[in-house]
Amino acid sequence: MAKQAPKQATKQAAGISTSSTAEYFSKNLQQVGFSSQTKAVLTTLKEAVDNSLDACEEHGILPEVNVTIEKVGPGSLKNSDSIRVRVEDNGPGIDPDDVPKVFGEYLASSKFGRGKCSRGQQGIGISAATTWAQLTSATGARVITKTKNMRKALSCMVEVDIKHNKGVVKDRQMIDWDRPNGSSVEFLVDGRVQLNGDAGLLNYLAATTLVNPHLTLTYKLPEQEPVRVERVSQTIPEIPEATEPHPHTMKLGEFIAHSHLFGKVKVKSWLKEGFSRIHEGVLKDLVKNGLNANLLEKSVDGLNEVDFKAIFVAIQNEKLMAPSTKSVLSIGEESLAKSIQRLGAVDFFAVVSRKPAICDFKPVQVEVAIARLLDKAAEADEPVQVLRFANRVPLQFDKAACAIVQSIESVNWRSYGLAQSKDSVPSGPYIVAVSVVSPFIKFKNASKETIDASDELVAELRLALIQAGQKLSKHIRREDKANELEEKIRHIEQFGPMLVEGLCRILEAPESRKKKAEDGLLKLLGRDAQATEAELNKASEVLKAHQEKESEKLGEVLVGGATAARPDEIEVKKPKRSNAKKEARA
Amino acid sequence: MAGLMSGRSKKLDDSIPKMSKELCNRLLSDLERAKRPVLYATKCSLDNAIYNHKVGYLTPGDKKVATELNVSSVKKMSRAIFMLEILLRNIDTGAVNTKRELYYISKGYIKHDSKLKPLDFADQDESDEIIDFICEMLEIYREEVNCFANDRGGQTYSQQLVVTETLTDGDTAVIDLSMLGTSPFQPKNRPQNLKLSARKKIDFGLVVESEGTANTLVANGFTKRHNCILMGAQGVPSNAVRGWCKLIQDQLKIPLYFFGDLDAYTLQNIYRTLKAGSAASLIRNSDYSAPDVRFLGVLPADIKKYDLNDYPVKESDPQESRALKKAADALKNDPFFQDKRNKGLAEILNWLLKNKRRCEQQAFFTVDPKDPTMPEKIIVDKIKRGDYV
Numbered sequence: 001m002a003k004q005a006p007k008q009a010t011k012q013a014a015g016i017s018t019s020s021t022a023e024y025f026s027k028n029l030q031q032v033g034f035s036s037q038t039k040a041v042l043t044t045l046k047e048a049v050d051n052s053l054d055a056c057e058e059h060g061i062l063p064e065v066n067v068t069i070e071k072v073g074p075g076s077l078k079n080s081d082s083i084r085v086r087v088e089d090n091g092p093g094i095d096p097d098d099v100p101k102v103f104g105e106y107l108a109s110s111k112f113g114r115g116k117c118s119r120g121q122q123g124i125g126i127s128a129a130t131t132w133a134q135l136t137s138a139t140g141a142r143v144i145t146k147t148k149n150m151r152k153a154l155s156c157m158v159e160v161d162i163k164h165n166k167g168v169v170k171d172r173q174m175i176d177w178d179r180p181n182g183s184s185v186e187f188l189v190d191g192r193v194q195l196n197g198d199a200g201l202l203n204y205l206a207a208t209t210l211v212n213p214h215l216t217l218t219y220k221l222p223e224q225e226p227v228r229v230e231r232v233s234q235t236i237p238e239i240p241e242a243t244e245p246h247p248h249t250m251k252l253g254e255f256i257a258h259s260h261l262f263g264k265v266k267v268k269s270w271l272k273e274g275f276s277r278i279h280e281g282v283l284k285d286l287v288k289n290g291l292n293a294n295l296l297e298k299s300v301d302g303l304n305e306v307d308f309k310a311i312f313v314a315i316q317n318e319k320l321m322a323p324s325t326k327s328v329l330s331i332g333e334e335s336l337a338k339s340i341q342r343l344g345a346v347d348f349f350a351v352v353s354r355k356p357a358i359c360d361f362k363p364v365q366v367e368v369a370i371a372r373l374l375d376k377a378a379e380a381d382e383p384v385q386v387l388r389f390a391n392r393v394p395l396q397f398d399k400a401a402c403a404i405v406q407s408i409e410s411v412n413w414r415s416y417g418l419a420q421s422k423d424s425v426p427s428g429p430y431i432v433a434v435s436v437v438s439p440f441i442k443f444k445n446a447s448k449e450t451i452d453a454s455d456e457l458v459a460e461l462r463l464a465l466i467q468a469g470q471k472l473s474k475h476i477r478r479e480d481k482a483n484e485l486e487e488k489i490r491h492i493e494q495f496g497p498m499l500v501e502g503l504c505r506i507l508e509a510p511e512s513r514k515k516k517a518e519d520g521l522l523k524l525l526g527r528d529a530q531a532t533e534a535e536l537n538k539a540s541e542v543l544k545a546h547q548e549k550e551s552e553k554l555g556e557v558l559v560g561g562a563t564a565a566r567p568d569e570i571e572v573k574k575p576k577r578s579n580a581k582k583e584a585r586a
Numbered sequence: 587m588a589g590l591m592s593g594r595s596k597k598l599d600d601s602i603p604k605m606s607k608e609l610c611n612r613l614l615s616d617l618e619r620a621k622r623p624v625l626y627a628t629k630c631s632l633d634n635a636i637y638n639h640k641v642g643y644l645t646p647g648d649k650k651v652a653t654e655l656n657v658s659s660v661k662k663m664s665r666a667i668f669m670l671e672i673l674l675r676n677i678d679t680g681a682v683n684t685k686r687e688l689y690y691i692s693k694g695y696i697k698h699d700s701k702l703k704p705l706d707f708a709d710q711d712e713s714d715e716i717i718d719f720i721c722e723m724l725e726i727y728r729e730e731v732n733c734f735a736n737d738r739g740g741q742t743y744s745q746q747l748v749v750t751e752t753l754t755d756g757d758t759a760v761i762d763l764s765m766l767g768t769s770p771f772q773p774k775n776r777p778q779n780l781k782l783s784a785r786k787k788i789d790f791g792l793v794v795e796s797e798g799t800a801n802t803l804v805a806n807g808f809t810k811r812h813n814c815i816l817m818g819a820q821g822v823p824s825n826a827v828r829g830w831c832k833l834i835q836d837q838l839k840i841p842l843y844f845f846g847d848l849d850a851y852t853l854q855n856i857y858r859t860l861k862a863g864s865a866a867s868l869i870r871n872s873d874y875s876a877p878d879v880r881f882l883g884v885l886p887a888d889i890k891k892y893d894l895n896d897y898p899v900k901e902s903d904p905q906e907s908r909a910l911k912k913a914a915d916a917l918k919n920d921p922f923f924q925d926k927r928n929k930g931l932a933e934i935l936n937w938l939l940k941n942k943r944r945c946e947q948q949a950f951f952t953v954d955p956k957d958p959t960m961p962e963k964i965i966v967d968k969i970k971r972g973d974y975v
Contacts, residue, residue: 488657494704495664502667503614506674507607513614520620521655528657 022106022165026131031445033125034132037080041191042204042396044085044132045069047125048185049208050393051102052089053215054119055183059092060236063212067219069201075190076136083191088184093147096154103130103141103158103185104167119393127167129187131160136190140168144175145183153177193222198385199396206343207387207394210369211331211435213339232338237329244276246323247315249361249440255312259300267303267311268296277321286314322358327439328365330356331392336369336433343431345374350471354464359456364438366460368468371431372475383425384418388451389435395449403453404434407461416469417476434461471546478543481536488532492525602731603674605724610667613655625663626650627722632865637921642877643861644922646868651722661704662719668692668705669716673731680754682732689713727870729776729825739820740827741770741797743804746788746813750781768804770818773830782837790969791815791834793827793879795846795856799947799961808962815840823860825867831860831876842876843974845965848884849899849906849944850913853934854920857881862922881930882965882974884945886937892964895952896945899938906944913939930975 029035033043049065056063066088075082094102106127130141140159146152152174159168194200201221209217213233220226245258262270271278287293291314295307303311331339336351349371356365388395388404399405405425413419413426420426442452451457500521504514609625616623628634629649636645653659672691676683683691689710696702707713721728728734745764749771752758763771764785774780789812794800797818803809809816815834819827835842844860846852858864861879863871889896901907913935916923923932938944950961957963968974 491657491660495660498702498705499660499664499667500614500617502664502671503610503617506610506667506671507614509614513618517614517617520617523620524617524622524655525657525660532657 022127022131022160022162026135026160026162029128029132029135033449034128037077037190037192038194038199039397040132040136040189041069041083041085041193042199042201043125044129044187044189044191045087045201046204046393047129048085048087048187050119051126051185052087052091052183053212053392055091055094056089057237057239061091062214062216062231062234062236064090064216065218067205067217069193069219069221071193071222072188077190079192080136080190081192082137082188083193084186084188086184086186088182090179090182093150093153093181093183094143094145095147096145096150099143099145099154099156100158100167100169102167103127103143104160104169106160106165119391126185127160129189130158130167131162133187133189134159137188139188140170142186142188143183144177146177146179146181148181195221195224198399203387204394204396207389207396207433209342210336210339210387210433211389211392211394213331213335229342232342233335235335237331239329240327243324243327244274246277246320246361247275247312248320249323252309252312256305256308259303259308262300264299264301266296267298267300270300271296271311271315276324278315282318282320286311286318289314289318323361323363326356326363328356328363328437330365330437331367331435333367336367340369340371340431340433343371343373347372347374347429348472348475350468350475352464352468352471354460354467357460359460360442360454362438362440362442364436364457364460366464367435367437368464369431369433370468370472371433373429373431381419381427382429383427384430384432386425387431387433389433390441390443390448390451391437392435393448395451397449398444399450401444401450401453403451403457404436404461406453407458407465408432408434410458411462411465411469413469416473417480418469418472432465434465436461471550474543474546478536478539481532481539485529485532485536488525489529492522492529496521496525602677602724602726605726606670606674609724610670613663613667617655623655625653625723627653627719628725628869630722630866630868632919632921635865635868635921637862637925639925639927643863643871643875644865644868645871653719662716665705665707665712665716666719666723668695668702669713670720673717673720673733676732680732682734684734684736685714685717685728686710688717688733722869725869727873734776735825737772737774737826738824739797739818740773740824740830741800741818741820742773742815742830743768743770743800743809743817744788744815745809746784746786747771747815748783748785750783752779752781768801770801770804773826773833777826777829777833780833782833784838786813788815788838788840789813791817791831791838791840791842792882792965793817793819793831793842793844793860795819795821795844795852795947803962803965806958806962811962812966819844819846819856819860822855825870825874828860828863828874828876831879832873835876835878841969842879843882843969844879845882845947846884847944847946848886848889848896848934848938849946850909850916850935850938851905853881853931853938854909854912854916854923857931858920858922880974881934882968884947884949885973885975886934886941887973888964888968889943889945892950892953894945894949896943896949899942899944901942910939910942934975 033046034040045067049067052065053063068084068086070084071081072084073082074080103126106124134140140157142157144153144155146154153176154172155175156172157170159170161168195202197203205217205219209215209229214231214236216229216231218226218228247255250258258274259270262274268283271283272280283296287296291310295303295311298307330353333351333353336353337349340346340349340351349369351369352367354366356363358364386399386405386408388399388402395402395404408425409423418426418428418430425432436451436457442454444450444452497518500514500517503509503517613623627650628646629651630646634647634649636647637643638645653662655663669688669692672688672695675681689707692707692713696706717728717733721731743763747763749761749763750758751761751774761771762785792814794803794816797820800816800818804816808814817827817831823831831842834840844857846856857879859875861875861877863875867874884894888894899906899910901910917932917935922928923935950964953964954960
């Protein structure tokens, strides 16, 4: 045994090899959203749509996206269908040289770690979709793309060279295309189509239209009529430029790596230009607090690890201003208000756009839209539909662990008139949409399905939800008053005659007394109804004032059109005298 | 007592229909004039309870609960008139019912007349509440409108006691408890129909909190060795137990003792109710309390004296922690425990709050596990030595 040991070790050492990124992901596609057949279809669609929207926004184009999903036959996997997912856009198109990188190479991204609020961040998603298509259908991504400068469009098949993490272009040809620029990507994947439910395609598409008011989306899903959702905003969101990194969000290794971008400049210049929130005053304080002043005058490439550590530690101990919030983008209350009405017949809604804030030392903007849907009225006992967004991408899985759901559960919605069991999401025919935008969203996993619930983020989310709840409660309160009035009138009509009849039976009173008493009772209870009516009018006035205030922000048509009947339209049913004839009781 | 009870009952039997009609007439007259009728009921809660040791039980103060007719109360009032009609019919025909039966009777009327549907009670609690509301409004006992609770508790053992019951048809039944062996006599909650006598002088009456322990004492020969009446209360005393104790106290004039656990619940909910009635039944405490009953134990001093097994109150147990909180409230707000004549009882509550320990009545069985009559010996010894509060 003892003799064999070194031999075994050598053998093992000889077996150690390096895998390509593509190899790793091809074996772990479940980590990036391909963990089930239904999820595979959704993720493929999602990655393609994200890329289209990001590309359009970056080039100042109002996006028009066309989605087609169709079943083409049985799939190669057990119990699966072969499904074609095609996404076309009017985006800028892709330079032919970049096509293999975009669709066939992992971590080849123009967005990785640059600190912008784009949907895609790492350059994994679309390559993973190509890999899934390749593994299940033995074909890669069918791409047609054309930039403005191209006379003809490039049509090709892109596959992933899994061994070397490279995109391979096949079947390349230049074709005539009926549009000046744009891209079309088509995947043939094994999977199953799930239309409804939290993880359904319809939910994804509805959610995507909600947070992209500037998007015109057409889609055709299997066994469904084609749908076209027009844009409600002509404004292309401007993705703010990334700000320089804040030193308190870095680790020593990152700090040193960052210096390599600067090379032969003085340390003080590097610190001032390469980071946000470091200025002359901060440098003086660093020296005052014990940092060797000579270090700041040195050249960055002349620093050794001890020097780096000394500077890094000194900065970490320094109190700095929180990072700037300029790098986040918002959908805006007006756009949200317009967009939410694309989800169906909306009874009333409330939107809240919080100012950008700092959570866990990262800029974050939270926005909330809550709407009551008329066509969901039958689902009064069901939990509300929660739409979660991270950088405007819908999150559809693992909701229980998500910061957004945890925040919704922690708010006491009962005080705003919604039904809610303890520590649960409220129930009722509502959609609660919550968007978190940040250049640095902390996800719990690589497939970006769940936002990590840090205390600071949950607190910020709660504030937004509470504000939306307060706005919503004005509508609900008025409605409650109207219901109360109706209930009281019903009470009068039902119980009044019974009381009088009971009394008359016990007293064996004549009919004349009965009539007189009934009249008296109606007079009395009518007064009560008037008092309730006054309360209702007051609640209506509060709502009206609120609506006027909101309409200044959101536009007259929006607020009036989307809310329930105006206060002056409420018909108050006056108590009527019951003509029911007295019937002898058994 | 029997005289008092039956006298009051007789008077009210005649006057309840009259009082009810007066009330209904007032309501109807107010309505005819479009005037808002208001019903006043005695407020049955601790903040309207008065305790005077000379009276011996909790009596109602001046506070009334006013129910004004408005859109919110019209349902309650309609239901009250509906139930009153049923109760008056019972008085008229002599029919007797439990609350549960009345709940079903009301449902029966509604079933046969769909117009009454809105009056339907969703559960018995709702109809019980209306029956109590009627009693508080007319200031009468529930029993006076022929509504009786189930005869729970009060199982009684004696070799000397003879009970003569007047039946509804005028016949009498004589029950000699010595003829029942180890079976108990179950008192009815219509004590006005019972007359008590003793074949031999009875020395004392003992009410034991646990019916099981009362039965054990009897099985071990307690009633053979002592001229007494032994009764199991079976937890919080029902109206039957309370009326029965009052009857024994008034007719036989014997000393009465209560033996139960040493804890806040027993002292406040069981013993106080037996001795002075409850806040919820202020209007009927006069006939449903036995002010002469003394607290024999378990006393705090007994723990040390007999080396009894006591144990800490589990504050994590919601029921026990609630009992402690209630004890603290009782010391602050309950006029019974605040009366200086009941200082000894208040001291026990203070001891319980301070020490947060409790001791069960069955702990007497630990004193000499080989001697099954040891609890009996201790009880009798305590009575002889006057070791009670």
